[in-house]
Amino acid sequence: MIYTIPDYYKEFQCIAAQCEDTCCAGWQIVIDKSSLKKYRKVKGKFAKRLRRSIHWQKSIFKQSKDKRCAFLNEQNLCDMYTALGEKSLCKTCRRYPRHMEEFENVREITLSVSCPEVAKILLHKKEPVSFLSFERDGEEEYEDFDPFLHSELVEAREVMCRILQDRKKDIAVRAGLVLGLAHDMQVRIKKRELFSCDEVFVKYQKENAAQFVTEKLKERGRNVKQCYREELQLFQKLYRLELLHEEWAVHLEETEALLFGSGEEFYRQLHREFADWLRRNMPDWQIWMEQLLVYFVYTYFCGAVYDAKAYTKARMAVNNVFLIYEMLAARWLKNERMLDMEEVIMLVYRYSREIEHSDTNLERIENL
Ligand code: SF4
Incomplete structure (x- = not known):
């Protein structure tokens, strides 16, 4: 049996009574x-x-x-x-906070960022995350398990992590490439043409794919109305999730009012100012986004072996990180244009608690 863990796995230690929250x-x-x-x-x-x-x-x-x-x-x-x-x-x-995903003869163990200590470790980590494998005795055979699809998903995930960790590119472009790759792979899964997935993996690592995504993002950014409408719609879907903590509902309403309550032009200006503030005051912000994207992609993408929804899994990862970014922008605005690392960590673990610890919510967020 093969086990995998992230390279920061052993840094975690529960701090029990000193924990700022409790699990x-x-x-x-x-x-x-x-x-x-x-x-x-x-x-x-x-x-x-x-x-x-x-x-x-x-x-x-x-x-x-x-x-x-x-x-x-x-x-x-x-x-x-x-x-x-x-x-x-x-x-x-x-x-807890260990999270396990199981496949035929493979167990992938990650640490859930719903624990404040794990969120702290991950968001303070500067180097790209790597994953370690080791073998232990024992085998597990699964009925109806598709080993070919699983191996293609594992390969796709490796390519995605490589793209996400390519720090020469802007984080939005990296996320766009991952979505493109997952989309094209999904088409091949549907048509049962898995053997041609390698072409997709090569295509999305080429420079012209990055240029294409950059152009698409610019084009999208110019359409303020559409952006505003789509982001608002995505945000409002969060109300459909099962509520785990009462105060989360208040947080959502407040965030929506701060971000979307004053119209499209305000929304656009807010994001411009927030991005500019982040660049000047928290220059590592793209590294946190990268660590979170890798975390969500690594944890959930290969689960597509059970439902063949590879594109959905990639979208879920990108949507999660995008929504966290939106919430940070709202928090920054509320704090009179200030944000510190403690608040970033708190927002990440609270978001993860609401989303990742309910099967219903994981399923619903996949369907967003
Ligand atoms: S949330 Fe994490 S650090 Fe806090 S008590 Fe639970 S396991 Fe320990």
Whole structure:
């Protein structure tokens, strides 16, 4: 079995009570079967509390009114961990913020940016991210798994990451190339012409593809009305997502009012000023965008082996990063044209919490 991890994987360490947020509130924690079995057998002082803090039928931990896990104490520490030790934690708690994507004989482990510590590591990283592989005993065969499609998706993803990490190009051009590549690959998947995907990979690494995308972006930028309308429509689709944290709804309404409430010309001017401010005050902003794009592409793109929606996966990655950028612009405006790294990190992990920790939301955002 092949395992892959990002090169910053070992830098992560949970800071528990020092964490500016907690991963034990806001969402339901599903308990795996073997942990439930273990919890049934617990004896001693803690047993009573354990039994009444689990919703046995739903296999989840009970929560307080403000959606905090029944074991999370006021110091943001887990009472079960303190009473019964690390091994007592269920799989979800033990693994988080590790995220696993599984394929035939391959397990890809990433760290979710919904954890503030992970977001901090990723957004402070200056070098392009690389991914490490190692082998462990064991094999897993999947029924109906298409190894040829999977290998083409893996190759496409490698090319996409290379394009995204080509820092000689503007980040918008890199994102445009990735969309173009995924689009052309999708056509071949539909026509069952996977063997010709290599031509697509070559095409999008050529200089004239970058020139083409640059021209398209300029053309699009000139059509202010269309840009405004499309960006507003995309933004408003966020209201269709399942709400995980109540304050997210307020954040969305406020962001929409700040960005789109004063019309097209204001929107255009705001983005010009924000881009200019970023260039002068946060020169690494294209590096954060690159790290986030690589993160979303790497984590989700190869999942297209199960639904053949390669283009959708690439669009989801680009839309996520674009929406984060829009939210940053709104935050900058709200702060009287100021932004700092803490706010960037907070926005990224909050966005990820809403989007990535609900299967319904992942599916809906794919369909945007
Ligand atoms: S969010 Fe991350 S750092 Fe914070 S408590 Fe959870 S795993 Fe630890």
